[in-house]
Amino acid sequence: MNVNHHPTLEPAFVLNRRPYRETSLLVEAFTAKSGRVGLVAKGARRGKIPLAPVLEPFRPLLLSWRGSGELFTLTVAEPDDSVCSPRIWSVKSGFYVNELLLRLLRRHDPSPDIFEDYRQVLKRIPVPGQEEPALRIFEKRLLAAIGYGLSLDQDAETGRPVEHEKSYRYQPGRGFVEDHGAPCISGDFAITVRGGTLIALGRETLQGSEQLREAKHLMRTILRGYLGEAPLASRMLYR
């Protein structure tokens, strides 16, 4: 059983929340030290100063909770506005990132590095021109953190370093092998990508529309393998 008494405030973000009973909220939070946790915010939708407006996604928060088992009871929630002020922006990518965390991270599995990466990606999404590269870097680091890291600088077959001008084919569970134009067997994952894109993704220096487009398709294909059949709900917002 997971017993947790958490008297200190922990940096956190709300990934998703939904109404629970008459006045409460069920909050799925991502915390710096405790990973993803499920919290019940009792009476958050009513009272003199309701908590619901504080428990908004994408806003840096300080949370504490108590209880045991799968769901904890939220005790304190304060905005951590010292970190960055919330602003209005197109939140499509924000929902997408939240959905990735909800689908790929298990509860009570601390991942402090991903927490920091998440904070960074939220900061970079609203910056013009940084949204796409920031999402790709986040996806890559998230995969590494959950144990599916990609070896982007080495040919999985020959062990030779990846070369800029060559084309590489992604093989699930194995990595990238040089593409000699042979017909692909596993149709679903048939994706080839240039060495330059792999190197840039590895070094986190993606630039140019062509590289970004290739990296996006590549990450989408790879993630599909780990997300399973159910489509990403946040994609509904992309027309």
Place this chain on the structure above:
Amino acid sequence: MTDNTLIEHLVTSLRCLPGVGPKSAQRMVYHLLGRDRDGGRILANTLRAAMDDIGNCRLCRTFTESELCALCVSESRDPSLLCVVETPANVAAINRGTDYNGRFFVLLGHLSPLDGVGPGHLGIDQLKKRLDTGDIREVILATGSTVERQATAHYIAEFVRERGILVSRIALGVPLGGELEFVDSGTLAHALSGRGEYR
């Protein structure tokens, strides 16, 4: 009292109402049975008729028993103004509390991508058709201010603008009678960035 008496059945049925727990449901049942059987009969008949006959307005999606609601039929309202709200309750609130004299469009919800509520659930196609009639000069977005509701507003604003129609959004800020020190920082930031000329 056993679980399957009519009384118990009625108590359980009343609990589908918001804010009604077992105790208050029981009080309502005893009140109707003991003191107001006629009232109970009227309630039952009206409830049945309402559940069977009330649908959604063909134009604005609010609740109505006719094909078109009174607001959409009314000739005295400005057809070039369209206020987009989430619920029929919002329509009532704006109508009662403000001097807004345009038409409405009711989404019957807001985008909540992670819970599977997408544009298809909000009558977006219907709204687009309405915009394409060419009668509308301004769309006023009157959704709430949670992240999902702002995302809804943003989503709608994009395709309204594409059609060359003016989009506005109801103001966010300090409530009337409110004191600044008790307003949360997010609201205050909105109030300051959306400040208007003093008149």
